[in-house]
Amino acid sequence: MHRAARNRARTLGVLLGAGMLAATLPSVSGAAEPAAPRAGDASEALNAGSTGSTGSTGSTGDGNAGNAGNADRAKVAERAGGGPGTNYAVDDAFTSDRTKWWxxxxxxxxxxFGAYSNLEGEYTRPDGTVCRDAEWIMRxxxxxxxxxxxxxxxxNPADFDAKAVVKAAKDAxxxxxxxxxxxxxxxxxWPTKVNKWNLRDxxxxxxxxxxxxxxxxxxxxxxxxxGFYYSIWDWHDPDFSDPATFPKYKKRMYAQLKELVDNYDPAMLWFDGEWDADNPVNRWxxxxxxxxxxxxxxLKPGLLVNNRVGKRRVTDGDFGTPEQEIPEAPVDGQPxxxxxxxxxxxxxxxxxxxxKPAAELTRNLLATASKGGNYLLNVGPDSKGRVPQESVTRLRAMGDWLRAHHQSRTVYGAGYSGLVEDPEWGEVSRxxxxxxxxxxxxxxxxxxxxxxxxxxPFEITGARVLGSDQKVTVKKSGDxxxxxxxxxxxxxTATVIELAVKSATGKRGSGQGLTAQIWDNDSFEGEPKVTRTDPAVNNxxxxxxxxARSIGADHFSTRWTGSLQPRYSDTYTFTTVSDDTAKVWIDGKLVIDSGVPHDPRVDKGGxxxxxxxxxxxxxxxxxxxxxxxxKLLWSSPNQQQEIVPRSQLYAD
Structure with missing residues (x-):
């Protein structure tokens, strides 16, 4: 994990995860391990989902609809090795079937858990002094x-007991x-065949x-x-820090990741070690x-990947990774x-x-879920492979709270309330x-x-305290x-009051997307090279x-036009995730004005x-x-954050 973010933390207002944006760095010379050869029909397959004169889209459909098709198109694109006409936006991570379980x-x-666990946090130097650390002890x-x-x-972690570890997770x-x-x-x-620096050898x-x-x-x-955590930064491999030999390391890294995917079929790859650093130099x-x-x-199109695969930006991976903190509000642009x-x-x-007390940990879980996030809570086995009893005890207490009185409904499948502001006396999830x-x-x-x-505006039509038959009175009061x-x-730790609510009914549209005009220059000059209908702005x-295949990878511009039909009468927040520029007008009003070229970032307007x-x-x-x-997303008190879907967009 990141050295600078390892201290004990509480809920913080500073957002270090999906909203942290890093400057674009020069790429290291040398090619990655090659993808599969380009299929002869790959580019044509990518055209599925667009209508119009020419070009491809790969944009998402409406909500979960069409995600399988988008995943298939992305799979073709990835195996084809990319190139003009490729859109790597597999789906809308906020609504996708692929991310639903998560x-x-x-x-x-x-x-x-690793070789550092053998030292159990202490290294005795040749002069007899003791230095303390844990997973960073080598450096x-x-x-x-x-x-x-x-x-x-x-x-020799001979006491590692997979059944006991899984039971601890299940009990929690x-x-x-x-x-x-x-x-x-x-x-x-794992017994990698790439080198001998592993647990078996x-x-x-x-x-x-x-x-x-x-x-x-x-x-x-x-x-x-x-899922598997995998560090990009490697202190041991001599080829990592030298630009001349880095391609050799990268090839071995790709081979190891292929072993993990092929041999263990993980649901997720959780990368780390992407930041700029020295000792050894990290040029990722x-x-x-x-x-x-x-x-x-x-390798596996359904795989979930975190944003540390890149530079921890909102455009990297499927989800952001704030460390040792809980954002004060839902993160913009990325789960x-x-x-x-x-x-x-x-x-x-x-x-x-x-x-940390079990009550604090449980409240952290509730705070995270109420803002639409996930909570990944760490254990560190000792040199023998045993999870400390202090960890097991606290995890079990969290599970006991979740199981009691169906209180798990506050977490599983729940998310940001939207309808109400965060109260000072607790957390509210929907x-x-x-x-x-x-x-x-x-x-x-x-x-x-x-x-x-x-x-x-909404109504509360009923209220009850889970685990109690006490009466609960609800009255409208002020705001x-x-x-x-x-x-x-x-x-x-927390007592749950379940509120039955009646809110606005959404009006689902029948749209098919927006008209897209695409120029092969970055200034909208001349006639557009491509005109078509895009089901969403998700690129x-x-x-x-x-x-599109006829548009090069540099210096192009796109204009989407048509009409937008909101489902609810609300104040909407529109969000763009863009590089290099983005502008959004609604009924002639400039809602987002991000016209100065920039690195990947989030912009918002209401x-x-x-x-x-x-x-x-x-x-x-x-x-x-x-x-x-x-990308163009929207959200409101009644509308969860998502890519604006096809059904609510109408072409000119």
Whole structure:
């Protein structure tokens, strides 16, 4: 994990995850491991989904509809190796069938386990002094390479019990597991054929065992998804830091990732170590990230990939990764997952007894789910492979809370409430369109009400305290509602008040998308080269793609026009994710003005719209060199964040 973000943290207002934007860096010379040869019909297959004179789209359809087709088109594009006419935007990660399990499950187990675990957080130097760290101990304690290799040769996690690990996750209510297959020290935790720096060939561990295979078997039996963490940064490989030899390292990295996908069929690859650094120098670039994302999704199109595959930008991967923090509001432009520790370290440190209370951890989970995020909570097995009992105890307490009184409804399948502001007394999540779950962490005293501030008109038609038959009174009051339970809390960690709500009914449209005009220059000069209908504005062309086969990968511009039909009468927030420029007009009003060339970033603008009414819309994008992205999303109190869908867009 990132060294600078390892301290104990609470909910913070600073967003370090999907919203963090990095400058574009020069790519390292040398090609990645080649993709499969270009298929003769690949470019033609990419044309599916567009109508008009010429060109391809690859844009998403309406909500979940059409995701399978988009995934198929993306698969063809990836196997074809990209090029003009390629759109790498597989689907809308906010609504896709591909990401549905992850968005529903919300709660996962992180496992940091590797050769560093053998030291258990302490390294004794030749002069007898002791240096303390955990998964960063090799670098932070300046452990000589030969000394680190020597201690790793004695690593013997014989007590690693995959069944016990999966049981701990199951008892906690965690529905997926992500384990470190290779951390920054380069040590592989599976029997890779790429090198000998791995658990089978360089340890005292039983050579007949494969802990990744054992974990996969037990996770499958328990219905838990398994993913692998993989560090891009490698302190051990001599070819990593030298630009002249980096392509050799990259080829080996690709080969290892292929082993992981082919041999263990993970649901997710969770990358790390993408940031600029020295000792050793890390030159990983956005282009390296784009190539790697293309490669691994070509191995398995349904694979989920985090944003650290690139440079932790909103255009990288499928979801953002704030570390040791919980954003104060839903992240713009990309789903997100907050990863946090149970104590102060990711890897095992025998001296770290600063364990977070189970109540705090449970409240972190509730805060994350209420803002539409996932919570990835870490355990660090010791040198023998045993998960500390302190971790197991706290995880079980979290699971006990989730199982009691159906309180898990606040987390699984729930998300951002939208309808109400965050209250000071707890967290509110939304389940479907008819229920809010108010998790009260500060119970009112002496019959005082709990106030909920509305963000849009709606009604509360019923209220009950889960696990109690006490009466709950709901009254409209000022800018929202006063909710007054008649008794005390059911649980000191959080007591859930379930609210039945009646909100606006959405008006689904019958649109087919917007008219797209595409120029082979970046200034909209002359006649457009391509005119067609695009089902949505959802484009990730990266470095080598473009809107159509007849348009080059650099210096093009696109204008989408037509009309927009909102489902609800609400104040809408429109969001663009773009590189290089983006502008959006609605009924002639400039809602987003991001016309100065920029690196990948998010821009937003708000406007009040009436449900069912059609509004003129114009969207412009210019690509002036380098990579290219353009996505148009919307959200409102009644509308979750998503790519504006086909059904609500009408071509000229």
């Amino acid at each position: 968005r529903q499950d919300r709660f996962g187990m992180f496992i940091h 932070e304690c300046d452990v000589p390479k030969d000394a680190y290799e020597k201690q790793a040769a004695g690593f 209510g965690q529905r997926y597991i992500v384990i470190t297959s290779k951390h920054h020290d380069g040590y592989a935790m 360089h340890s005292s561990f039983d050579k007949r065992r494969d802990i990744m295979r054992e974990l996969k078997k037990e996770a499958d039996k328990a219905g838990i998804k398994l 670039s956005p282009k390296d990230g784009a190539e790697l994302e293309t490669y691994v999704k070509g 997100w997952e907050s990863c946090m520790t149970l104590n102060g370290h990711w890897g095992y440190a025998r001296y770290d007894h600063d364990w 389940e479907g369109s008819k229920k809010l779950h108010a998790a009260v962490t500060r119970w009112p005293k002496d019959g005082a009400p709990l106030h909920l501030k509305s963000r849009t 929202g509602f006063d909710i007054t339970p008649s008794g005390g809390p059911v649980n000191d 990730s062309w990266r470095f080598d793609g473009s809107p 406007i009040r719209l009436k449900g069912g009414q059609k509004y003129d819309i114009k969207v412009e994008h210019r690509e002036q060199g380098g990579e290219a992205h353009m």
